[in-house]
Amino acid sequence: MPPKIKSPQDREQLRLLILDAARCLFVERGIGSVSMREIAKQIGYSATTLYNYFTDKEALLQALCDADFLALASGMRAIMQIPDPIARIRALCQGYAQFALQHPNHYRFMFMTPKTPTNMEITQIEQGNTEQDAYAQLQQVVQTAFDAGVFREDLQDSELIAQTLWAGVHGVCSLEIALGNEVWMQWADIQARIGLMQEALLRGLLKA
Amino acid sequence: MPPKIKSPQDREQLRLLILDAARCLFVERGIGSVSMREIAKQIGYSATTLYNYFTDKEALLQALCDADFLALASGMRAIMQIPDPIARIRALCQGYAQFALQHPNHYRFMFMTPKTPTNMEITQIEQGNTEQDAYAQLQQVVQTAFDAGVFREDLQDSELIAQTLWAGVHGVCSLEIALGNEVWMQWADIQARIGLMQEALLRGLLKA
DNA sequence: GCATTAACTTAACACCGTTATTTTATTTTG
DNA sequence: CAAAATAAAATAACGGTGTTAAGTTAATGC
Numbered sequence: 001m002p003p004k005i006k007s008p009q010d011r012e013q014l015r016l017l018i019l020d021a022a023r024c025l026f027v028e029r030g031i032g033s034v035s036m037r038e039i040a041k042q043i044g045y046s047a048t049t050l051y052n053y054f055t056d057k058e059a060l061l062q063a064l065c066d067a068d069f070l071a072l073a074s075g076m077r078a079i080m081q082i083p084d085p086i087a088r089i090r091a092l093c094q095g096y097a098q099f100a101l102q103h104p105n106h107y108r109f110m111f112m113t114p115k116t117p118t119n120m121e122i123t124q125i126e127q128g129n130t131e132q133d134a135y136a137q138l139q140q141v142v143q144t145a146f147d148a149g150v151f152r153e154d155l156q157d158s159e160l161i162a163q164t165l166w167a168g169v170h171g172v173c174s175l176e177i178a179l180g181n182e183v184w185m186q187w188a189d190i191q192a193r194i195g196l197m198q199e200a201l202l203r204g205l206l207k208a
Numbered sequence: 209m210p211p212k213i214k215s216p217q218d219r220e221q222l223r224l225l226i227l228d229a230a231r232c233l234f235v236e237r238g239i240g241s242v243s244m245r246e247i248a249k250q251i252g253y254s255a256t257t258l259y260n261y262f263t264d265k266e267a268l269l270q271a272l273c274d275a276d277f278l279a280l281a282s283g284m285r286a287i288m289q290i291p292d293p294i295a296r297i298r299a300l301c302q303g304y305a306q307f308a309l310q311h312p313n314h315y316r317f318m319f320m321t322p323k324t325p326t327n328m329e330i331t332q333i334e335q336g337n338t339e340q341d342a343y344a345q346l347q348q349v350v351q352t353a354f355d356a357g358v359f360r361e362d363l364q365d366s367e368l369i370a371q372t373l374w375a376g377v378h379g380v381c382s383l384e385i386a387l388g389n390e391v392w393m394q395w396a397d398i399q400a401r402i403g404l405m406q407e408a409l410l411r412g413l414l415k416a
Numbered sequence: 417g418c419a420t421t422a423a424c425t426t427a428a429c430a431c432c433g434t435t436a437t438t439t440t441a442t443t444t445t446g
Numbered sequence: 447c448a449a450a451a452t453a454a455a456a457t458a459a460c461g462g463t464g465t466t467a468a469g470t471t472a473a474t475g476c
Binding site: 001003004035036037047048051056057 | 431432433434435439440441442
């Protein structure tokens with residue numbers, strides 16, 4: 001039996017140890033091999049101990065992904081400094097796509113897996129807070145561009161515009177994650193797909 | 209014990225009975241409640257009997273989805289009769305999206321769930337056969353439009369164009385399926401999202 | 417009617433998430 | 447310093463999963 005944890009700082013350390021072990025399994029062997037028992041085995045504790053630190057498996061996975069998504073939003077904050085709104089939109093889409101492709105398992109868990117309605121409440125990330133939520137950042141910059149009058153005049157809903165841009169980039173990334181390795185598909189280069197999606201959508205949304 | 213099956217036609221009938229029971233659970237209660245034991249219980253057989261008809265659970269689900277995807281491709285064939293290639297592209301995108309939203313569980317299994325490379329080999333659908341594969345139909349009509357010179361001249365890869373259109377519609381549908389019920393997202397109307405994705409992409413891809 | 421053969425069931429294995437109970441190590445108290 | 451209290455961790459168990467080996471039962475061919 002491992003030495004017991006009493007002090008709060010040791011408790012936090014074990015919490016991080018659990019998350020690191022889970023991340024390792026999650027990233028390297030996919031979501032399928034992330035079982036409570038296996039995480040516990042990796043760090044030399046019993047499975048039940050994990051339940052003293054996370055209410056259930058989903059909360060553990062959520063905590064795992066939260067940290068990385070805060071990192072995404074943090075990287076986006078640098079992009080938000082770009083002065084030109086349209087260049088900023090381009091950079092946001094690119095940054096978002098690169099993140100998705102570099103963290104396919106996180107991405108899958110967050111955006112490709114239906115959750116029961118309440119499950120989203122356990123995340124630490126404040127939705128709509130531009131400091132933490134990448135979509136909120138996109139929405140904000142689209143709103144700025146919208147106010148500057150760069151979009152076609154028949155487009156009157158900036159939320160709809162932002163959601164369309166998001167859906168476009170998400171479509172390319174999620175197809176790549178789900179079906180990128182299928183031999184029967186002759187996929188074009190992934191960067192070319194991302195680039196064309198971005199440019200075609202912008203051409204179709206911006207004033208001529 | 210149910211009466212035993214000997215004749216090939218009875219065998220086929222039981223196969224369909226299994227698939228119907230599985231479809232019922234799959235569509236009504238989601239993929240989570242589709243267990244071999246539960247399917248078997250529903251039709252009054254033991255779980256092991258299912259393994260006489262399908263090699264494993266994934267093969268069963270694959271067979272389940274194949275039938276509906278053949279129906280999709282079949283519906284698409286009517287659309288392929290539309291003379292104008294661009295109107296045909298629009299109708300294909302619309303038909304595809306409506307199918308995805310009407311069969312979210314099928315769609316999820318087919319296009320939102322990573323499969324091991326070999327798993328795709330168990331499908332009955334001939335990929336690339338325009339009679340059976342909806343993507344092949346899209347590719348074909350995009351190629352026709354490409355040959356007619358309707359796309360911008362900097363676009364030289366019709367596969368890339370088709371994949372971008374697919375990814376766009378897929379992005380809208382898969383976000384709707386995965387996150388459409390989240391309370392923290394103020395989604396625009398789903399038909400508006402599909403329509404804008406389609407129109408914006410076409411505007412961005414077609415000659416001015 | 418009996419042997420054969422195929423269909424089907426039972427029992428089991430090795431997992432899973434989760435929880436009630438029990439053990440164990442530390443801390444506090446007498 | 448020893449004993450009691452407490453909190454942490456482990457064990458055992460429940461009900462579930464996909465799957466398989468072995469056993470049973472029903473229909474078929476002779």
